[in-house]
Amino acid sequence: MHRHHRAATLTATVLVGALFATGCSSSSGGKKSEEGDAAAAAGKANTPRMTVAMVTHASPGDTFWDLVRKGAQAAAAKDNIKLVYSSDPSAGNQANLVQNAIDQKVDGIALTAAKPDALKDVIAKAQKAGIPVVGFNSGVDNWQDLGMLEYFGQDENIAGQAFGERLDQLGAKHALCVIQEQGQVALEARCAGLKKGFSGTTDTLYVNGTDMPSVKSTITAKLKADSSIDQVVTLGAPIALTAVQSLSDAGSKAKVATFDLNKDLVKAVQAGTVEFAVDQQPYLQGYLSVDSLWLYKNNGNYMGGGEQPVLTGPAFITKDNVDKVAEFASKGTR
Known part of the structure; x- marks a missing residue:
């Protein structure tokens, strides 16, 4: 069943991307018409300038x-x-950044709802001010309740279940799910889905994702304390690469697989030091969230009919297909 879901997800994504790629407009009459035609030919909109604020919960240095x-x-x-981009891993500070965007009277806001309760009031203020808000990456279970217009990302619980089923296929028996930010809904959902989809034992380990030496030592200590762990599951590429070092330090024979990609993680999959990765296509999430606000303002369009999220993953990246991704990873877009 999960295979069918992923296939539908990827099909929807391709169709959405194709539709959005054609979005442009031109004005009529004389020189302006010629300029508009030229802009359309170049694939650029000739619509009035608008301002979009993107506010995320990103931690400093996270390449995702x-x-x-x-x-x-x-x-x-x-x-x-x-585009005005800002971020803060603190939910309260993120809410303040959204308020700043409202005060600046932006034309649209794209945000991540990693901790939805902290953003509920400020999103309501944006609505009252007539500013459309779309969600992406985090908050797939909460975007409608928060009053967002659209959502772009993956269903993290389903992705976690698919991850667990794949571990079963690979013969894993005892998984360690490493969460780099406690209480972050997307990360918690991944581990919850993993426990549901994996028939073996799953332990959860919380680490401080902003302190890589601490991440390394915490994973190492856990592996030394429990030699039955044969699979480390991480929820971000930098954590995965650090976990590989922890395996060596602990003398563990466990294997590492992860959610999310970056250029170095792609190389690790190619080399076999990381078994596989689940790609939610962050480039696509950023692109669609901004493009959707342009479509809504200029043509009243919104994806999913206001009822369904637009899913950008999960897609499994393994040694068998990683070379197809490597070309784009080297450009910094996968």
């Missing part, structure tokens, strides 16, 4: 968000949008 920003910037460049 570089991919999100690149996708958002590509859409902004195409759509004649001024």
